[in-house]
Amino acid sequence: MPTERILLVGVNHTSAPLAVREKMALTGGYEEPLQRLSTIPGCREYYLLSTCNRVELLLVAEPGAQLEDELIRFLFGGRISAEKCREYIYIYYDEKAVRHLFMVATSLDSMIIGEAQILGQLKEAYRHASRQHSTGPLLNRLLHKSFSVAKRVRSETGIGSSAVSISYAAVQLAKKIFGSLKDKKVLLVGAGEMAELAAEHLVGQGVDEVVVANRTLSRAVDLAKRFNGTAVSLEELVLQLERVDILISSTGASGIILHKDQVRPVMRLRRNKPLFLIDIAVPRDLDPGLNDLENVFVYDIDDLTSVVELNKSEREKEAVKAGRIVDEEVLKFQRWYKGMDVTPTIAAMRKKADDICRMELEKTLPRLQCLSDKERQSVEKMAAAIISKILYDPLVFLKQDSCKHDSKVKVDMLRTIFGLEDDNE
Numbered sequence: 081m082p083t084e085r086i087l088l089v090g091v092n093h094t095s096a097p098l099a100v101r102e103k104m105a106l107t108g109g110y111e112e113p114l115q116r117l118s119t120i121p122g123c124r125e126y127y128l129l130s131t132c133n134r135v136e137l138l139l140v141a142e143p144g145a146q147l148e149d150e151l152i153r154f155l156f157g158g159r160i161s162a163e164k165c166r167e168y169i170y171i172y173y174d175e176k177a178v179r180h181l182f183m184v185a186t187s188l189d190s191m192i193i194g195e196a197q198i199l200g201q202l203k204e205a206y207r208h209a210s211r212q213h214s215t216g217p218l219l220n221r222l223l224h225k226s227f228s229v230a231k232r233v234r235s236e237t238g239i240g241s242s243a244v245s246i247s248y249a250a251v252q253l254a255k256k257i258f259g260s261l262k263d264k265k266v267l268l269v270g271a272g273e274m275a276e277l278a279a280e281h282l283v284g285q286g287v288d289e290v291v292v293a294n295r296t297l298s299r300a301v302d303l304a305k306r307f308n309g310t311a312v313s314l315e316e317l318v319l320q321l322e323r324v325d326i327l328i329s330s331t332g333a334s335g336i337i338l339h340k341d342q343v344r345p346v347m348r349l350r351r352n353k354p355l356f357l358i359d360i361a362v363p364r365d366l367d368p369g370l371n372d373l374e375n376v377f378v379y380d381i382d383d384l385t386s387v388v389e390l391n392k393s394e395r396e397k398e399a400v401k402a403g404r405i406v407d408e409e410v411l412k413f414q415r416w417y418k419g420m421d422v423t424p425t426i427a428a429m430r431k432k433a434d435d436i437c438r439m440e441l442e443k444t445l446p447r448l449q450c451l452s453d454k455e456r457q458s459v460e461k462m463a464a465a466i467i468s469k470i471l472y473d474p475l476v477f478l479k480q481d482s483c484k485h486d487s488k489v490k491v492d493m494l495r496t497i498f499g500l501e502d503d504n505e
Contacts, residue, residue: 084124085143086222086417088177089151089169090136093191096168103159106130110208116154118214122147125216127223129184129205131198133191138181140218143173175414178222182406185226186233187240194239194395199230222413229409236405239398247277249384249391250358251285254326257356257377262286267324269317269337271299274330274360279307282326291324293317295331321346321355328358329365340369347373360384425491426478428500433467474498 091101106113110128117126117137125140137151152165160168172180183189187198206223209215215223234240255261266287268275271294279290290309293316294300300311312320317338321327331337338357347355352375359366359380370378441463445456474494494500 084140086174086177086218087139087141087143087147088136088172088180089139089148089155090129090134090180091155091169092134092136092189095170100160100168101135104135104155104157106135106155110205111212113154114209114212114214120147120150120154125219126214127205127209127219129202131201134184136184138177138219138222140216174417175410178413178417179406179410181222181226182229182409185230186402186406187230188399188402188406193392193399194241196234196240199227202230203227218417221416225409225413229406232409233402233405237398237401239395239402241398246360246381246384246388247274248281249387250278250328250360250379251281253358253379253384253387254356255285257354258325260286261326263288264325265289265291265323266326266328267291267293267317267320268303269293269314269327269329269365270331270361271296271303272330272332275328276303276306278328278330278360279303279309283307287326291320293320318342318346322349325354326356326358328360330360331365333361333365334363336367337365338370339367340373343370343376344373347376358384425495425500426475429471429474429494429498432498432500433471437463437467 091104093101106128110130113128113130114126117123117128117139122142122144123139124142127138129136129138135155137155139151141147148171149162152162152169155169156165170180180189185199185202187193187195190198202223206215209219251261254264258264261282262285264287266282266289268279268290271292275292279292282290290304290307291312292300292304292309293312293314294303295314297311297313300313303309304311314337321343329337343355354375354377357366357370357376357378359378362381364380366378366380368378368380370376441460445451445459448456448459451459478491478494
């Protein structure tokens with residue numbers, strides 16, 4: 081019987097601090113590391129996932145301490161001793177490896193539960209592995225199963241529905257006030273990462289127009305171009321307020337950039353059409369006194385943080401449902417995986433019995449010249465039925481869950497009884 085097992089070795093944001101993760105030896109893509117993995121003895125199939133928060137190896141391999149040490153050296157390049165590395169890595173075999181993979185794919189093992197990015201990273205890593213033919217039948221099935229488990233969790237739970245980033249929470253808040261954002265105009269003040277994330281979420285919600293205002297106009301132009309928007313200078317900020325519905329501000333300014341007295345006359349020009357202002361800058365960009373103006377709604381980062389914390393709590397509730405789905409899918413995969421041990425033996429038993437039946441019929445039927453075609457068919461059916469009844473109990477025994485707990489011993493026993501030893505690989 082095969083001696084290979086499913087093995088997962090990894091380091092992530094919970095198992096090792098950043099200072100340790102920075103010492104890992106994997107840089108510059110997937111091709112070269114996958115090539116090096118192919119040279120490690122005992123690796124039959126192998127897959128590598130590398131993200132900001134985790135590096136994991138998934139293999140079908142012949143297990144052993146020597147292989148584990150080789151994989152640790154592969155991960156850290158000898159920069160940390162193997163003994164020290166074992167404090168920071170996790171090593172899972174078979175069912176535990178499958179469970180961990182499904183937890184990663186469904187984002188239940190992510191820094192932010194419910195984030196959607198990790199599934200795309202898993203698929204991207206799989207594309208590289210497939211290109212280099214480093215995965216085989218078992219890992220192909222396991223990885224595709226992890227993708228379908230993630231899809232099931234997304235469709236059957238609300239794990240990804242609540243905002244757990246400040247930028248996304250800002251956009252969700254805007255949706256609550258306006259209902260739909262499809263005909264709305266948005267002004268982004270600042271062109272940094274927070275503004276970029278907010279723009280991605282806004283475009284995803286179908287906003288009508290994005291305007292970017294920034295102290296450095298070239299930065300504003302670059303960001304606006306990404307989202308088919310327009311760029312303006314920071315000096316045009318007040319003028320732009322006449323025509324937009326939502327302002328999201330995230331500059332690095334040291335003080336207030338928009339005051340109550342600047343907005344009051346704008347609201348008269350807007351005929352008090354609602355203006356939604358979101359301040360995600362630290363320190364604040366927007367005058368808190370703006371809240372005193374009629375139809376002006378101002379939210380700062382503290383307001384959004386409370387939304388995020390509430391939503392994290394909601395995601396954690398959904399994570400319980402997601403965990404149950406993962407448990408179910410691990411069980412299904414394990415049943416299939418354990419069935420791989422007995423399937424060749426079942427096929428071999430049936431083949432041997434069918435061969436014996438065919439040989440005996442070929443010897444016997446020519447002697448029974450008096451039989452009609454219908455009677456010959458009846459004899460053939462009777463012989464096949466006898467074989468099926470003889471095999472019934474051994475096959476039920478092989479398929480029972482009790483057999484799967486110690487399948488190798490019991491499979492070997494039946495192969496010996498039925499004289500299948502020579503076929504056992």
